Amino acid sequence: MTSSESDERRKNLRVPFHKQVEVIGLGMHRTSEISVAGLYLVTKAGFARDTQLALQFKLEEGDDRPIQVRARVLYVHEGVGAGLGFVDLSVADRARIIKFIEKR
Numbered sequence: 001m002t003s004s005e006s007d008e009r010r011k012n013l014r015v016p017f018h019k020q021v022e023v024i025g026l027g028m029h030r031t032s033e034i035s036v037a038g039l040y041l042v043t044k045a046g047f048a049r050d051t052q053l054a055l056q057f058k059l060e061e062g063d064d065r066p067i068q069v070r071a072r073v074l075y076v077h078e079g080v081g082a083g084l085g086f087v088d089l090s091v092a093d094r095a096r097i098i099k100f101i102e103k104r
Contacts, residue, residue: 012037015104024054031057036097038071038085047073047082055084059100067093 017034021041030042047053051073056066071084089097 013101014040015101019057019059021055021057024056026053032081034097034101036086036089036094036101038074038083040081040083042081044079046078047076049073049076052087053084059096067096069093 012035014033014035017031017039019031020028021031021039022028023041026045029045032040032042034040053071053073054068055071056068058066067089069089070087072087074083074085076082
């Protein structure tokens with residue numbers, strides 16, 4: 001990981017986010033935290049850096065619709081998980097995540 005990637009990871013407030021996220025085509029995975037820039041996926045799967053994944057998840061159980069977003073693998077902790085950065089997060093979904101974070 002470069003220092004600029006590390007700096008980028010730290011720019012955004014991260015909050016606990018213990019939910020299931022569907023990685024389209026690869027099944028369900030747990031998360032441990034989220035920010036407006038991305039999330040941490042808890043997985044033993046060996047994703048390569050820069051791999052793009054399609055994600056689908058709800059911030060709250062009662063949400064009408066899930067967030068659907070592409071994410072890029074920014075860094076990997078082998079056997080533990082991977083930090084993912086959102087690639088094409090819509091303005092509306094970004095606002096939903098900000099609101100979710102502010103309530104924490």
